[in-house]
Amino acid sequence: MTIARALDADQRADALEQLGAGELDVLVVGGGIVGVGAALDAVTRGLRVGLVEQRDLASGTSSRSSKLVHGGLRYLEMFDFALVKEALEERGLLLTRLAPHLVRPVPFLYPLQHAWERPYVGAGVALYDGMAMTGKYDMGVPKHKHIFRKQLARMAPDIRTDDLHGAIRYYDCQVDDARLVMTIARTAANNGAHVATRTKVTAFLREGDRVVGARVRDLEGDRDIEVRAKVVINAAGVWTDEVQDLIGGQAQLDVDASKGIHIVVPKDRIRSECGFITKTEKSVLFVIPWDQFWIIGTTDTPWDLDLAHPAASRADIDYVLGHVNRLLKDPLDQRDVVGVYAGLRPLLKPMRKEGEMGETTKLSREHTVANPVPGLVLVAGGKLTTYRVMARDAVDHALSRSEGAFDPIPQSITDRVPLMGAWGFEARSNQRVALSRSSGIDIGMVDHLLGRYGGLVDEVLALVHERPDLAEPLPGAEHYLQVEVLYAVTHEGARHLDDVLARRTRVSIETFDRGIAAARPAAELMAEALGWDGAQLEDEVDHYLRRVEAERQSQLMPTDQEADEARVKAPDIV
Structure with a gap:
């Protein structure tokens, strides 16, 4: 152990x-x-x-990035070869040595709008793969492949293929950044x-x-x-x-603060075996597979307001929806949005x-x-x-x-220093059926735990052994177990409800109610470990509910200024 x-x-x-x-x-x-x-x-x-x-x-x-570990394919167009090569080497290192339990390959489609793009984009992606293969560490992902229109229609039934000349599939990696x-x-x-x-x-x-x-x-x-x-x-x-x-x-x-926002939509709203990437007039739009969801983003706009809580405006959300809908047969709208988050890039x-x-x-x-x-x-x-x-x-x-x-x-x-959880990950993954039987946890949920804790799954299951009730789903966020909330406090440094629902888990962006139903059950589990009295428990729940309401209101506002004014009404709890 x-x-x-x-x-x-x-x-x-x-x-x-x-x-x-x-x-x-x-x-x-x-x-x-x-x-x-x-x-x-x-x-x-x-x-x-x-x-x-x-x-x-x-x-x-x-905690608010696109959650990608990637070389930066678009930087090849800027001839920033050194940056791309360095990033690809780090991608391989994280995937194969340092954090194989946290970092995983993800396929992307690059749709081709014009016939001339195939040789141009194909050459760029070939160079991308070549840089990864000749780096200091293992590439760790499959090579790119040219996809034609009929194949594209089978792989991504919900993408509009009538005006496309196929696509190129390539691989990058993703990680839960927090x-x-x-x-x-x-x-x-x-x-x-x-x-x-x-x-x-x-x-x-x-x-x-x-x-x-x-x-x-x-x-x-x-x-x-x-x-x-x-x-x-x-x-x-x-x-x-x-x-x-x-x-x-x-x-x-x-340092400039550049705001990038992302939206989260259910996986069944876009039928596709792969994520996809397309250029916009200002940035690059990613549609990224994320467990039971898609993460779609991002924007790239100056921000000079509150640094602690950047706010996504209605205009930001409409911008992302408008650009992704250019590729989809069945357009998304505001009702499809499960979660929204905004982050700031520190740009020199x-x-x-x-x-x-x-x-x-x-x-x-x-x-x-x-x-x-x-x-x-x-x-x-x-x-x-x-x-x-x-x-x-x-x-x-x-x-x-x-x-x-x-x-x-x-x-x-x-x-040469693997991160905690990397050691034992392969062995525990190979023992997933035995772990499921001994813990009484469904094998799909065992896979979920392995992808979050790696070899440290032993510590999580030890808590379940002591308290079998912790193997039950978290009310209001059933794709997480109650033990994950307790473990976040006892082993992962969580001090407040927001820490657990927004960062140790992703309940705040993975449920339509933004975690409101899960807030009290999670707070009650945390109270046991942190020694909260009834008043502090109520304060934590109240703060989280006010945070959710402030974010919802900010996302209805047409401008950054108005969105910021709505969001700062729910400051951090101390």
Whole structure:
């Protein structure tokens, strides 16, 4: 049985104590994909590492992506070959070595609108596959294939084929982005990193010009802690400018927030064996298989309003529906939409005058690492797929500018450190029938658990063994088991109802009521583990219901400004 350190209340308390005791080698600010990646990179080099996040793990951009691990096929058109090759290598590494339990191949169709597109697109996809095959790691997915009109009609009966010249099928990968972040954070903690969520940086500690740590606020314990560190790495994404303000505005990076929204519709509304991708006038539209659903997106528009809760407007949703309906025989409408989510991409931009907003689609997805003052490193830009490279570069940069504090500089080994759950995944998958029999859980649900926990399914089933009632479906969200809610609290760092329904599970976007019916049953399961009294339980449920209502209202508004005003009426619970 796999035994691993849990992210639970005791771990958080211990992390806060350790953060205030002695000096860290590296303090990471930000619990998104790059921040947790940096924490794992640093701690596996043998360094003493802390990570603080003001909200929940992946509570920002890193839970609101297209959930793809991909090379970025469209960047070939921009001749950004180095970026594509790097991303394809990371795709293969995640799929075959680091996180085979979380990352899985997904086929896409690229519909051909004109006859001349077949050689043009075909050459691009062939180059895409060629780069993956000649990379440092296994490709891990099948090669592309040319599809003609009759084949396309059989593979995707609901796609309008009359005006198409067939398609090209190729493969990329997908992942539950929030689970990937949590798993990396737990892997870092299991290797010795001190991880504390709901902990906000309020100031940087200075000795002369040098940053020597940070003052952080434990938002749940209502206390301040001084954390000393040889180097601080800021991986705050779209909050980079706010963090730079804490050092007196000595900015070296300028980051634009670009809003991308996605809608979720039931799987039976689009009959297709594959996802598909098509270009729009502003971006690329993906239709992505997602268990019992399709995720459809995205948009790419400037956003200068609330960073914590970007809102999808009615115009955003209509834009996505309008473009996907160009490909469908039976158009989708608002009644088909199960869930909606909006996220912000942190895009690097040229430094310019305050107040100017530029075209976000033309900004770079590549990352940059900067050192605005001694002792502080900023990393921004990039994409989900290349988080490990960004994290490695940030740690390398931080250690190389530490004035000899690390000599020699230990090397990164994260390309050889599988994430928790990877070990034992193949064996447990091969034992799926036996696991079903011994646990009494339907084999389809065992597959569901394996795809979320990998080898750590042993820990989940141990809870079921102690309490067989936890094997029952979660009321209001029957595609999850009650044990998954409890496990999110006891092992995965969930502190609030929103953490569970929006990130540890995807109930908030996978049920027509956005998780309202599941809120109270989930809160009651969490209350047992977190020691909530009746009043706190009611507060958690009330907050979640208000959040859902605020999101629904925002999605009825015609403009970003009005959508933002509706959404911010339900702030985070503390």
